[in-house]
Amino acid sequence: MNLFKELKTLLSENIREYGMYIALFVIFLTFSFMTDGLFMSSRNLSNLLDSTGYIAVLAVGMTLVIVIRHIDLSIGFLAGFLGAITAILLMHAGVPMYITIPIILILGIIIGLCTGFLVAQVGIPAFVATLAGMLIFRGALLQVTEKTGTIIIQDKAFNMIGNGYIPSLLEVNGLHLLSLIVGFLGILLYIYSDIQTRKNKIKYGFEVISKEIFALKVVFVSAIIAYITWILAGYNGFSWTVIIMVLIVVIYHFLTTKTVLGRHIYAVGSNPEAAHLSGMNVKKITYIVFGSMGMLAALSGILFTSRLQSATTTAGTLFELDAIAAAYVGGVSSAGGVGKVTGAVIGAIVMAALTNGMNLLGVGISYQYMIRGGVLAGAVIFDVMTRKKR
Amino acid sequence: MSKYILEMNQISKHFSGVKALSDVNFKVEKGEIHCLIGENGAGKSTLMKVLSGVHPYGTYEGDIVFEGAVQQFNKISDSVKAGIGIIYQELALFPDLSVYENIFAGNEVKRGGIIDWNQTIVQAKKMLEKVKLDVNPDTLIKDLGVGKQQLVEIAKALSKDVKLLILDEPTAALNEDDSENLLELLGELKRQGITCIMISHKLKEVISIADKATVLRDGQTICTLDAAKGEIQESIIIKNMVGREIDDIYPKREKKKAGEKILELSNWSCYDPQLGRQVIKDVNLHVKKGEIVGLAGLMGSGRTELALSIFGNAKSYKLHGDLVLNGTSTTLKHTSDAIKAGIAYVTEDRKGDGLFLIQDIKSNISAANLKGISRKGVINDNEEIKIAENYKNSLTIKASSLEQMTGNLSGGNQQKVSLGKWLFVGPKLLILDEPTRGIDVGAKFEIYTVMNKLIEAGMSIVMISSELGEVLGMSDRVYVMAQGEIKGEMKVEEANQEKIMQLATQ
Structure with a gap:
């Protein structure tokens, strides 16, 4: 009974954070039920995660941009443009893949820094600066694909990024x-870090959740990771896209929560004047955040191009808005200073799951847009309401 | 009919338990220029807000009698309708609109719901004549100087048939010529039969223009002086302004001989490109090791600007002059340079630019010295908790845990977090800007005690304060600022409230 009580207070205190996971859980459950389990089949889940990849990495970068109170509308066509450049380098210039990818990522960083220059140094509102960027990159994408139209990529190694899976080594009962x-390693890592955090908190006399609840939480999360692993292992295993996505989230999660740079980003977002008076370099942070956004846009372009195995003239259309939606569903606040990269990825999965599930159910595209819009509005309303209560 | 155009009787006003005005009586005769004088926080602005309906009827006690009738202003437009016009220190003009659009903003000349622009311009010209402003009504406000903008504000008030004009420190941002011009205009308006209430800190102006002067102190009317009786004199006004009892709430500190100079400014001037004017003029000032230097003066006298210009030129002024730190001439280009050089600045506006209100206590305390809790850019969470815990104990920050959001703390505890953040930097020179504003007596005493401990440990403190008692009770040496200049320097033994107030109101 006591356990139940604690669970209840825990839920109501952290409703904002858990709300997203609960929503995800409900969406998954509903769709599996409505599609007679088709939604949670190995093949569909694998597909769903792969199609989330290129939006999820954008959402991670976008979250940080919104945290420092800016926005970036240019990343969609930037990803499309850089994807086309990738295709040209690979197919027309004959540059090998392991050189092409770093070039594209660096190009992304440079373009991001240019946006940062306009915003931080010249003082143009990010909305306008990146709207201009959006038009420019759209034009640039059309320009480079004008003669050839869609560029088909025949580099098998490159196409693996968006379509391939990690080698299986051995198949055990088809897994x-x-x-x-x-x-399994992921679960171990998770349990280890969670126990470590808890130990530290106890050491400093912080309030911690009771042992039972803690155990419950660890078992629950581990079970989910195990279940997803089991399902994916039953199809083709982890795809490279999922591995890249997880890597990006882990790296960015570490950067934002454990480093001085991360602290500076959230400080600048929550109060730029105070950050400046605390000796932080607000301009430098703006550069870094837009630079990282540019790099992630390049990565998104690579993932998308590889997935389609070609660069098209319309690649990247509306990616930026999907990324912004994912970031907001993931709990970022436009007032600045609030928002987690893990949330952004969950947000991206929620939005992708909606599309995927509704496709399986055969819901018309018109209703799909309306429902997704409703979910986005609902998430933000929920966010505002729970914030007010505190 | 009574000779008074305005009688405010027994006005009392509370702000969440704190008394801002208690039983204030304020009477203004028809056709006079009546000055309202008092220290910062004496209640002048609150009284004017009650009068103009910013604080609506029912939120205060007492009566407002205007032109012989008791008034119940529920909103600002009610007082405007009755003929009361108020001009605030921060001008309420639209910089990108023209003079005539501004004069009739909110009071448009309409015919059948559609604005008659020709008539507007004709009327605007009339108003401009009245205030003797010779500009084309098409001119945009942003192309006018502050002095002329002020006149446009007055023209705007006149366009609403104002009978009582209230000006809140109208000359604070003006140069001498513009100030004189404005005072002349007030005299002219008086001849036209318009009554004026002027809030001012510049006693010379008061003496030259006022028919009557009412002094407020701590939310109470102290006296009303009459020029006809020869009562409006600097010494009399100052005596009434500063008469506050100084409580003995300042912890004792053993006075030691101050050490060598750690900071020296010579011919220090700052130009603010955003405001387009000189904010600091030719300041010479020094701070020695182990002393508290009080920086007294009224709000807007340039004290904060001076502090920010020392603290890594935080507001990007154009600087002239020499800054010598520990005997070497230095340029501090960024706040981070200042922190490295051992200077810390605790802001007067802790909610605005001091704290990260949506972050917890420990992140706030570590914010200015993340290097101190990290290795190779990775933060050691345990170290952070340990250090934050230390400051929580030594500064007696009252909070449920270190993870409490600073936005939810009381003012005093927020100030302590702000102080802790800067102590963690380990500064040699600590600049405290209004360190006890808006916090209760107990927390004040605790902050004073901390200051004394720091001085004993060899730190130097510059304390900016509007509270004269605090300046006299805590400092070793006092500088007085007014209009961006140092108007005087004295040892605390030689200082008293009258002396400081006289310099501050120059």
């Missing part, structure tokens, strides 16, 4: 061994 190992 991919390496994927199982990766999932």
Whole structure:
């Protein structure tokens, strides 16, 4: 009974944070039920995560941009443009893949820094500066694909990024061994870090959740990771896209929560004047955040181009808005200083799951847009309401 | 009919338990220029807000009698309708609109719901004549100087058939010529039969123009002086302004001989390109090791600007002059340079530019010295908690835990977090800007005690304060500022409230 009580207070205190996971859970459950389990089948789940990848990495970068109270509308066509450049380098210039990818990422960083220059140094509102960027990159994409139209990529290694899976090593009862190992390691890592955090909190006399609840939480999360691993291992195992996505989230999660740079980003977002008076370099942070956004846009372009195995003239259309929606569903606040990169990824998965599930159910595209819009509005309303209560 | 155009009787006003005005009586005769004088926080602005309906009828006690009738202003437009016009220190003009659009903003000349622009311009010209402003009504406000903008504000008030004009420190931002011009205009308006209430800190102006002067102190009417009786004199006004009892709430500190100079400014001037004017003029000032230097003066006298110009030129002024730190001439280009050089600045506006209100206590305390809790850019959470815990204990910050959001703390505890943040930097020179504004007596005492401990440990403190008692009770040496200049320097033994107030109101 006591346990139940604590669970209740815990939920009501952290409703904002858990709300997103609960929503995700409900969406998954509803769709599995309505599609007779088709939604949670190995093949569909694998597809769903792969199609989330290129939006999820954008949403991670976008979250930081919104945290420092800016916005970036240019990233959609920037991703499309850089994807086309990737295709040209690979297919027309004959540059090998392992050189092409760093070039594209660096190009993304440079373009991001240019946006940063306009916003931080010249003082143009980010909305306008990146709207201009959006038009420019759209034009640039059309320009480079004008003669050839869609560029088909025949580089098998490159196409693996968006379509391939990690090698299985051995198949055990039709399950991919390496994927199982990766999932298992992931669970161990999660349990280890959670126990470590808890230990530290106890050491400093902080309030911690009770042992039972803690155990419940660890078992619950581990079970989810295990379940997803098991499902994915039953199809083709972890795809490279999922691995890249997880890597990006882990790196950015570490950067934002454990480093001085991360602290500076959130400080600048929550009160730029105070950050300046605390000796932080607000301009430098703006550069870094837009630079990272540019790099992630380049990565998104690579993922998308690889997935389609070609660069098209309309690649990247509306990616920026999907990324912004994902970031807001993930709990970022436009007032600045609030928002987690993990939330952004969950947000991206929520939005992708909606599309995927409704496609399976055969819901018309017109209703799909309306429902997704409603979910976005609902998430933000929920966010505002729970914030007010505190 | 009574000779008074305005009688405010027994006005009392509370702000969440704090008394801002208590039983204030304020009477203004028809056709006079009546000055309202008092220290910062004496209640002048609150009284004018009650009068103009910013604080609506029912939120205060007492009566407002205007032109013989008791008034119940529920909103600002009610007082405007009755003929009361108020001009605030921060001008309420639209910089990108023309003079005539501004004069009739909110009071448009309409015919059948459609604005008659020709008539507007004709009327605007009339108003401009009245205030003797010779500009084309098409001119945009942003192309006018502050002095002329002020006149446009007055023209705007006149366009509403104002009978009682209230000006809140009208000359604070003006140069001498513009000030004189404005005072002349007030005299002219008086001849036209318009009554004026002017809030001012510049006693010379008061003496030259006022028919009557009412002094407020701590939310109470102290006296009303009459020029006809020869009562409006500097010494009399100052005596009434500063008569506050100084409580003995300042912890004692053993006075030691101050050490060598750690900071020296010579011919220090700052030009603010955003405001387009000189904010600091030719300041010479020094701070020695182990002393508290009080920086007294009224609001807007340039004290904060001076502090920010020392603190890594935080507002990007154009600087002239020499800044010598520990014997070497230095340029501090960024706040981070200042922190490295051992200077810390605790802001007067802790909610605005001091704290990260949506972050917890520990992140706020570590914010200015993340290097101190990190290795190779990775933060050691445990170290952060340990350090934050230390400051929480030594500064007696009252909070449920270090993870409490600073936005939810009381003013005093917020100030302590702000102080803790800067102590963690380990400064040699601590600049405290209004360190005890808006906090209760107990917390004040605790902050004074901390200051004394720091001085004993060899730190130097510059304390900016509007509270004369605090300046006299805590400082070793006092500088008085007014209009961006240092008007005087004295040892605390030689200082008293009258002396400081006299310099501050020059």
